[in-house]
Amino acid sequence: MSLKLLHVSHIYAKDTPFEFAALKDINISIDKTEFIAIIGHTGSGKSTLVQHMNGLLLPTSGTVFIDDVDITQNKTDRFNARRKVGLVFQYAEHQLFEETIFKDIAFGPKNLKLTNEEIEMRVSEAMELVGLNYEEYKDRSPFDISGGQMRRVAIAGVLSMKPDIIILDEPTAGLDPLGKKEILNSIYQLYKTHNITVILVSHNMEEVAQMAERIIVMRQGGIIMDAAPAKVFSQAEKLEEIGLRAPDISYLMKELKKHGLDVDDKIFTLYGANEELLKLYKRGGINV
Amino acid sequence: MFKDITIGQYYPANSPIHDLDPRTKIVYTFVYIIVLFFANNIAGYAIALLFLALLIYLSNIPLKFVFKSVKAIIIIILITVILNVFVTPGYILFKIGPLKVTDAGLINAAFMAVRLIMLIIGTSIMTLTTSPISLTDGMEYCMRRIPGMRAYAHELAMMMTIALRFIPTLMEEADKIMKAQKARGADFETGGIFKKAKSVVPILVPLFIGSFKRADELAMAMEARCYRGGEGRTRLNELTYQKGDTVAYIVTAVMTAMIIASRFLLLLNIPMK
Numbered sequence: 001m002s003l004k005l006l007h008v009s010h011i012y013a014k015d016t017p018f019e020f021a022a023l024k025d026i027n028i029s030i031d032k033t034e035f036i037a038i039i040g041h042t043g044s045g046k047s048t049l050v051q052h053m054n055g056l057l058l059p060t061s062g063t064v065f066i067d068d069v070d071i072t073q074n075k076t077d078r079f080n081a082r083r084k085v086g087l088v089f090q091y092a093e094h095q096l097f098e099e100t101i102f103k104d105i106a107f108g109p110k111n112l113k114l115t116n117e118e119i120e121m122r123v124s125e126a127m128e129l130v131g132l133n134y135e136e137y138k139d140r141s142p143f144d145i146s147g148g149q150m151r152r153v154a155i156a157g158v159l160s161m162k163p164d165i166i167i168l169d170e171p172t173a174g175l176d177p178l179g180k181k182e183i184l185n186s187i188y189q190l191y192k193t194h195n196i197t198v199i200l201v202s203h204n205m206e207e208v209a210q211m212a213e214r215i216i217v218m219r220q221g222g223i224i225m226d227a228a229p230a231k232v233f234s235q236a237e238k239l240e241e242i243g244l245r246a247p248d249i250s251y252l253m254k255e256l257k258k259h260g261l262d263v264d265d266k267i268f269t270l271y272g273a274n275e276e277l278l279k280l281y282k283r284g285g286i287n288v
Numbered sequence: 289m290f291k292d293i294t295i296g297q298y299y300p301a302n303s304p305i306h307d308l309d310p311r312t313k314i315v316y317t318f319v320y321i322i323v324l325f326f327a328n329n330i331a332g333y334a335i336a337l338l339f340l341a342l343l344i345y346l347s348n349i350p351l352k353f354v355f356k357s358v359k360a361i362i363i364i365i366l367i368t369v370i371l372n373v374f375v376t377p378g379y380i381l382f383k384i385g386p387l388k389v390t391d392a393g394l395i396n397a398a399f400m401a402v403r404l405i406m407l408i409i410g411t412s413i414m415t416l417t418t419s420p421i422s423l424t425d426g427m428e429y430c431m432r433r434i435p436g437m438r439a440y441a442h443e444l445a446m447m448m449t450i451a452l453r454f455i456p457t458l459m460e461e462a463d464k465i466m467k468a469q470k471a472r473g474a475d476f477e478t479g480g481i482f483k484k485a486k487s488v489v490p491i492l493v494p495l496f497i498g499s500f501k502r503a504d505e506l507a508m509a510m511e512a513r514c515y516r517g518g519e520g521r522t523r524l525n526e527l528t529y530q531k532g533d534t535v536a537y538i539v540t541a542v543m544t545a546m547i548i549a550s551r552f553l554l555l556l557n558i559p560m561k
Contacts, residue, residue, distance in 0.1 A: 017300060056467045079473070087471040094461075095468035097493035107490065111473030143497070157472055 001067065001164040001197065002031040003053060003085065008062035010048055022048040024221045026062070030165070030199075035191050037208040037229075038201045040218030041243040046201045047090065049218070050167045053199070054078075054085040083112060086163030090170045092154035093147065101127075101145075101153050102138040108161040119160075126156035129194075130186050148179030152186070159190070166190070167199040172207065184211070209233065209247040209268045217244070233268045249273045299416040303348035304532055306417045310426025312533040316540050317414045323547045324403055324410075332550040333402055339543045340410055347417050357412035358405055365404050372397035420452040429527055442518025450506070458499065465494045 010023040022045045030036065040046050051057040052064055055071045055078035064071050071081045089095065098104035102123055109119040124134040130152040137145070142153050151171065158166065168187065172180040188211055191198045202208050208215060208229070215232045217225035219242045225232050232239070236246040236254075245251075250268040253276070257265040263280060267273050300306075305313075320336075327333050344354055358365075378392030415423065428445035431437045466476065469490045476487050 051467065054471060056470060075477075079475070082471055082473055087468075089464060089468045089471070092468065094498060095465055095490075095494055097490045107469075107474070108472035111475065161473060 001033070001084075002029075002065070003165060003197075004029045004031075004065040005052065006063045006065070008049075008052055008059040008064065010045075010052065010057060011060045012048075014060065022221050023052070023059070026052075026221075026223060028216065028223070028226070030197060033191075033195050033197050034214055035188075035212050036197070036199045036214045036216060037212035038199060038216045038218060039203070039205070039208060039244060044218040044242075045221040046218055047169055048221075050087060050169055050199065050201060053165070053167060054087050055081045056087065083161055084164050086158040086161055086166045088155050088158050088166065088168045088171060090173060091151075092158075092171070093142075093150035095154060095157075096142040096150060099141060100139050101132070101142050104142050104153060105157045105160050108157055112161065122160045122162065123156075126160040129159055129190060130156045131182060132156065146179075148175050148182065151175065151179070152183065155183070155186070163196070165197040165199065167201070169201045170203065171200070172202075172204065180207075187211075205233075205245060205247040206249075206270075209249070210270075217242075229268065230266055234266055297416065298419045299349050299353055300419075301348045301417075303346060303417065305343065305347040305413070307530070307532060308417075308536055309527055309529055309533045310418050310422045311429050311527060312529070312536045313414045313418055314423075314426050314430055316536060317411055319540050319544055320410050321407060323544050324407060326551060327403075327547050328551055329553065331553055332547050333399070333406075335543065335546045335550055336406060339539070340406060340413075343410075343413055347413055349413070349416050353416065354409055354412065357408050361404070361408055365401050368400050368404060369397045372400050421449060424449045424452065425527060442521065446518075454499075454502070457502075458495070461498055462491060462495055465491050 005026050005028045008023055008026040009021065012018070012020045012022055026049060038046050038049065048057065052059055054066075055064065058072055066077075066081045066084055069077050069080075071077045096104050098107065105123045105126055106119050109122050114122070123138070127134045127137065132149065132152055137149075137153075142150060145153070155168070155171065171183050171187065175183065184207060187198060187200070190196055191211075200208070200212065212229055215225065215227065215229050216223055217232060217239070224242070225235070225238075233246040233250050236250065239245055247268045249270055249272075250265075253263055253267050253273060254265045256263050261280065263276050267276055320339075324336055327336055344351070373389055373393045373396075374387045376390055376393035376396045378390035380388050380390055381394070382389055418426070424445045427448065428441050431441035431444060470476070474487065474490060476484070476491075479487070
């Protein structure tokens with residue numbers, strides 16, 4: 001499984017007064033199962049970028065390779081690419097249209113012309129993956145359930161295609177805290193147990209810090225950082241410059257260090273901070 | 289696929305035409321349409337063309353954009369031309385099977401085509417130089433002058449404003465839903481007409497649900513700000529005529545007079561046709 005973007009640029013409304021360069025010379029290479037986060041300010045080109053990864057948008061210049069096939073050349077390759085690279089749009093629940101949840105999730109597998117048994121298997125598997133009981137929900141209307149559940153149905157609709165890479169464009173936007181947590185847990189489980197590469201587009205640094213192994217930071221249509229979280233978050237000033245920030249924990253650790261506590265200020269997850277403070281406590285470095 | 293629609297698309301630029309009051313442009317366009325039908329010989333069309341050229345020149349809009357709107361109606365023009373060539377009685381020049389081509393037919397067809405093209409270009413200059421919002425503003429003012437329309441002017445204008453405002457939103461939404469379904473392997477391009485018709489269901493259902501929701505929310509938001517129609521409603525920016533508008537009205541009058549006068553050139557024994 002590999003995904004490669006080479007010198008990809010994209011210009012919207014070319015040759016009109018509304019011309020806008022959304023992507024400028026993007027190079028990304030993904031060749032193993034990874035949990036990748038794409039972060040960036042609104043309008044930095046994140047959504048445009050992910051639409052290039054399964055051929056929904058074609059680059060104005062540059063090429064996109066999926067498993068060494070150049071998908072910018074013909075339609076059949078793009079169709080195959082969409083089976084391999086699943087894309088869950090922002091507010092994905094807006095795409096639901098069928099009478100029952102089963103039928104809606106089956107839309108993708110049906111387009112792949114699978115047998116009925118295979119479709120049924122995939123739908124039930126996808127529903128369990130996102131935490132919806134198959135028997136309980138399959139015959140209900142996708143419009144009678146809560147917003148968080150609708151979003152999970154939409155994600156299941158992409159998972160049922162059994163992609164090797166799944167891209168989620170802000171999957172938690174507009175959900176309540178519980179809904180957010182449930183979706184993130186499902187996504188992480190998916191990554192851990194099913195060997196799927198996950199690409200998460202997000203605004204939320206806490207989410208990203210907890211799960212990602214690689215972070216791509218975008219600014220004005222270009223990539224300005226592509227590194228492990230520890231490295232990205234150690235440059236908090238650079239993130240702040242472009243309207244982002246490091247996770248809160250990272251600021252807390254820095255503050256503690258400034259006040260004379262002997263802690264590692266490179267820590268950026270709640271779990272890591274917890275461990276570090278416990279260690280310090282055991283060493284007697286904190287007087288409670 | 290939704291990016292090719294130009295009729296009614298605003299082209300932002302700095303020009304004396306952009307700065308005109310929308311009412312002036314509406315009146316000018318209205319008069320222009322009527323006057324075009326008064327022109328009945330080359331002189332009349334030449335005068336109209338002269339004014340049109342002046343308008344395009346002043347508007348600072350690239351010719352490419354001006355002619356884009358003609359592309360949209362090229363089929364209508366072709367049909368008109370073909371009908372005119374074959375149906376008009378007159379001196380028969382030659383025959384293609386049962387179809388006769390007459391001299392009057394050819395002349396008529398040419399005039400018709402020119403008239404249609406000038407109509408489209410003239411009206412699209414108005415929409416290219418006026419933002420949709422100020423256009424509906426202008427329409428509201430104009431409608432108030434029409435007897436019996438006063439009571440509905442505001443409601444109609446508000447409906448138009450809202451409709452115009454949501455066209456791009458809906459197109460974006462349709463585009464997004466289409467992509468989302470494509471990402472799930474939907475195919476909108478191949479297959480027969482029946483299959484194609486069936487394939488729009490996954491776009492239309494979410495689009496309708498979204499529009500109803502949006503309309504509902506908008507109505508609620510307007511009521512929450514005490515909107516209750518046009519009665520007693522004041523405006524933030526009243527439309528006022530500037531110097532340029534006076535000039536524009538004079539030009540409109542001159543054009544009308546010249547084109548009407550051109551009809552009588554024949555009576556003065558000046559052969560024009």
